[in-house]
Amino acid sequence: MTKERLRELLETNVHELFAIEIDEASPQELFQALANVVKQMYSEDWRQTRKNLLLEDQKQAYYFSIEFLPGKMLKSNLLNMQLFEQAEAVFEELGVSLDDVAETEKDMALGNGGLGRLASCFMDSLASLGLPGNGNGIRYRYGLFKQKFIDGHQVELPDDWLRSGNVWEVRKESKAVPIRFGGQVYLVTGEDGKLAPVYEGGFTWRAVPYDTAMVGYQNHHLNTLRLWSVEVPAEDEAHYATLESRQALENLTAVLYPDDSNETGKRTRLMQEYFFVSAGIQSIVRYYKKLNLPLAMMSERVAIHINDTHPALCVPELMRILVDEEGLAWEKAWSITVKVMSYTNHTIMAEALEKWPVRMIEEVLPRMDQIIKEIDRRFVETMQGVHPQALLERTRIIIDDQVHMAHLAIVGSHSVNGVAKLHSDLLKSVVLHDFYLIYPARFNNKTNGIAQRRWLQLANQPLAKVLDQSIGTSWRNDPLDLQLLKNYYEDETVLQQIADAKMSNKRALARYIQHTTGVTVDPTAIFDVQIKRLHAYKRQLLNLMHILKLYFEVKDDPTATFHPRVFIFGAKAAPSYHYAKSIIKVINEVANLINHDESINDKIKVVFLENYNVSLAEKIIPAADVSEQISLASKEASGTSNMKLMLNGAVTIATLDGANIEIRDAIGDENIAIFGLTEEEVYQYYAQRNYSAYAYYESDPVLQRVVNAFIDGTIPNIQVEGREIFDSLLKYNDEYFLLRDFHAYCDAQHRVDIAYQDTHRWQKISLMNIANAGKFSADETVRNYAADIWQIDPLFAHIKEPNAASLTESVPPLGNS
Template sequence: MTMTVNEFKEEMKQRLKEKYAMDFKDASPQEVFHVLGSVVKAYYSDAWSDTWKDYLRAEQKQVYYFSIEFLPGKMLKSNLLNLGILEVVKEGLAELDFDLEDLVDVEKDMALGNGGLGRLASCFMDSIASCGLPGNGNGIRYDYGLFKQRFVDGYQVELPDEWLRNGNTWEVRKESKAVDVRFGGQVWMKEMADGKLKPVYENDRILRAVPYDTAILGYQNHIVNTLRLWSVEIPASQEDQYRSIDDRRQFEDLTAVLYPDDSNEHGRRVRLAQEYFFVSAGVQSIMRYFKKLNKPLTLLNEYVAIHINDTHPALCIPEMMRILMDDYELSWEVAVSITTKVMSYTNHTIMAEALEKWPVELMKDALPRMYQIIEELDRRFVATYSGVWDADLIQRTRIIQNGQVHMAHMAIIYSHSTNGVAKLHSDLLKEVVLHDFYVLFPERFNNKTNGIAQRRWSQLANPEMAEVLDETIGKSWRQDSDDLKLLKNYVEDEAVLTKLAVAKQHNKQKLASYIKEHTGIEVSPEAIFDVQIKRLHAYKRQLLNLLHIMKCYFDLKDNPQKEGNQRVFIFGAKAAPSYTYAKAIIKVINECANLINHDPDINGRIKIVFLENYNVTLAEQIIPAADVSEQISLASKEASGTSNMKLMLNGAVTIATLDGANVEIRDVVGDDNIVIFGMTEAEVYACYESNDYSAMKIYEESPILQRILNAFVDGTVPNIQYEGQAVVDSLLKYNDEYFLLRDFASYVAAQEQIDRLYSDKKRWQQMSLLNIANAGRFSSDDTVMRYAEDIWQIEPVEKYTKKRT
């Protein structure tokens, strides 16, 4: 859109008077933020309405992306950027004596996700709109999200994340679009006069799902899609069923927090109810839209694609079956055919134990109609393939086994596409984890390597780098990230290398100031900023990082004059509340930090900084300042990773195992511009096959490892008597499930290579430049276009004119 600074200022002044009856000199940043939000919404409201009307008028096929997590981060600057008015607003606010960054600080991160899964979903929403594709998100409007992380005496403490305390400027409540969702009770099938069976519900409870819509703006293309999030309410007709405080608390819990603690029966019940709640509400909403088209139900797949992001929304399948059979009276055969054509599924895990399963008795009790349909889906699958395929194969792949409902099995069998999220991941799904299903349905399996919304992670997170790129290669890269490759022409240009290095240094200075303000720890921007930011999980191997840090510490204790670069090791991670071992690792890292950061012998040569409450906004601070990107999961365990892509885009050099998308990063930057270490996935599986790995043997043969692990239990590192023992036991007593000790020596050698490379300033700057130049390969714009063409079969709206190669 086009708008002058003066037009913007006049609009702001008028809105401030209307909303608060005051002038700017009397307004607080909070008040100005809300006024600015209403102005921005007014700017895109026509486009939002026009986009919806265009889809309806053109009867375009739309994709509905179902995800239990969305992690969009703050939306103010993103919306301004996508509207094309970021600089105008910045200048206008400055003339009104307000700094845009102060208003950005007012906005809360939308607490709708945990990590990569939710951030990927949000990147996809951004790219679907920016590519002009007709698409919608469908999820849950959590009251508190995951949790706000605080460290108390080194321990993780979980506090409610009250992100909605002052409302959400960007959402619009759509009361008229609310739907009812049934839970519990009993369901029996009654034969009608025409011989058809109709479900009869008894003693069930009905909850009202009310949608809150958030506009998702395409990048300067007048396309505005919708992220629909559902909140739970009690229908007026059901008030009598919720008289007690406990009854009301149970229903309120449904959309209170992301991932309720599933270590107990109540938590599991709430989590299953959550999954059905947003699935049922979303599918009902889709079918209500489809009715407006007046098309035969048998053509549903020509107008609707439903994407199941991980297994949490897998109940889309039986819920669609329920609606088609119970509400529209279609036969089972027709309903299952339609459902399979509409559904597609993304698998996000290599670890079979992480594939979601629900106890049959819980499913029967909480969702009786869903269980009836799932049971029949399973029975018919077995009946269809028995005699065609090996009986053992059918038993291994059926949906209901050993008293559990296997959600991934249902998602694969009753959808038309199953994709992995990196080439290695997809290959392992076909060859190992889901091999039986690949035998049955080879044509359904495909790869779609993850991507990131590069506008946020470059233009917004790193404006100084973006300016250097503009000066060097022009601005086309802002529209088409593939043009970043033009930067390769400047790998020998000292002036460009220096400009990028200066931008990096300024980002490091800003992060150092943030660290000082929020932790009291002083770090030198001249040090290597070595960054590991991701969920705290044993397979991601934050502990391997710590083992190396402790080696560096002991090396300096023995020889304070030892040569080498200063290091700042930066962690950002949350552990699931019930994940005791991960929380123990957090405690150990924090106590090692206390020891090392305050040891006068070290003299600041090493610092450890574990930043609290890692989220999108914090990532936007850390990533532009990173020199080293830690991607050190055990090969074969990480599906893809996306922090690796964000850090690469911002010029960090990756130290990595050949896991997930690291393999593809290596392929595009070349062996000389990434540092690879550790076992390969083939070696990991060979180790499983031989079953002869002995962590104790490695420990006994390594004085270095003995010193490090002993330090966790002999008092060298204070205040970790219990947690240190838990860590040591995991490695020695329980034989090091993720092969940290096996990869330790290789990792140390790789870190020594990092140190040597960083000492050669020009070589390091060239590596950094080449990582930026090759990062366009991992744009989520390109990823969603592949989904659109290969899986969803949707096309950009006609007026969308962005050229793609």
């Protein structure tokens, strides 16, 4: 595709879609037109991939996730289709930048943080490796929420990302399926002697799929992300004539994670989980039946992956279809289900392992209730006499009238994996130890990975160009080739080029900060970044406490010698998570205090960028000097921001938690700042119950001053929030050991400061982080899933180039396939 041909197609689209000349088109209109060209160009490859999968009778994986966080897709699709440079050149001729055009695209509001971004990285890698793997989730109308700061407080606004439509999706009306809720179910014996369910009452809603192409990297392979939206069945339109009756239906796919602090929110969340699970499983079974193979062979053609506990209802739903609709005996259906299902656990924290009241499942999903109870009964019966009764009581699915979704996923799957070596070890030794005793062969580790195409090739083009010029371009296809950069460890020219790329990114971020917040920051300062969900265990508060320590030092002694710092936060707190929202308020008030204090001579700046999402991460990560990975050891399952920041040359300050350990092993102790309690020490405190936060506070004047700042008026406008934080540390004994780790953290920060002031040493540390980041590519992770769990093989479709003549014809309007 030449630049001239692309411009011709773009002009045709502008004419067809907007009836204007190309030089009259706004950036938004140019985006719509170019996206339409891209869709037109990949549509044949997309169709051919699906056709080839059927022809080759190939096994496919289906990745069920309540979250997907793909970010903006225009640049990614241009890169993967080898159109990026041509598009840049076309827009340069038009006097518009590709960045300005791409900026008009809305981020898909389909996720919250690491869970959804991981799912999207996997979608990218599956397609780029030519592996047949599809996503299955929910098409949220508003997603999580749009975060605004008002008087320092987080305020949640609707994120109306679909207001102008979504150019990438294709509505598949013919693939809609019914989803049944409520009522009662009775089992009756049929003429064949088998039990069959009879439904009474309840209601049925319609799940309509919207498909988005997942474009592989320069290989003509396209998978599908299928997102389900709820609609009223045509035959029931009369029953939904009122606004109130429609509201409950529309709420089902309105927002991600409805507030579950009340009964209505809990029911909506449970219905969401069943809705996309049932729709996806029905769709998969319908596809499988087209193959005209026995149901007993399903696991040879279908792999269903449960990403965290939200899709755990995949297990009973497949059982429902196999037993109720296909007439299989329970034992045969169960054998198929276990072989088809696999499960990834993403947490160590007990409160994050979902549980649903039996009563609620009985009311909302009566047939699921019956099947889950039967799975539970048979699990205990099968294991009776094989394992101690006490062990079975702890591992059964229903305990104290609660359905434990992780237990359901483990019992109903053939594989259970953690997402970092430490995490997987803790699952086996602590969190899921009882299940490990029962099913030792099911447990395995798959350390998370990231899509380097987005997080380096797209997000950090200055660094990508340096790599191309020094080590060649093979790293773009094989991230492990980043290790070739080690050959330039002593090369002053390459080291300086990497540093210049970083400075270019820092200047760009400084301009963005000035534009969005009005705060002026110095690009020559250390950009110290903590970007992730706001949660107590991630310890943004520890970061803030160190900031206060530095602030007091420079107030006491304006000649304090540390290098100037810009502390950058990006995080959303769950709407009902009061404590996390209090931390946000306090960070913002500390920022106001420090940023307006002229006496410290700009040695410290604090910036909390609102509405953290993928696009904002793409601005922050390439500019980061320091990566904050400071969760309490044993609490972070893996982390992926640690990998993205490492890939972009940031230096990590970290506890030995999650994938930080594997990063340390990859780059060496000299290239990372490790501090704090180890996982073993944390569990010792738990076992001995001898931690005293007050003892640390009482014996340390520096710590006292920092902690007292939350209540003594030092920080204005935080009377309520400051007291809440103060009490969490002392009255409630500091659940996440911030006071215990405080001085170790400050020492690590001091080591980082010293290293940064030795420019040559810092450049070498940065180079070693980049050079070793290929190990943490999602491509590597997905290859391991494909080989060890899903047993799927690549299918590279050999497709001729699109017929140029056909692209001169009228391009279909937005949203059509």
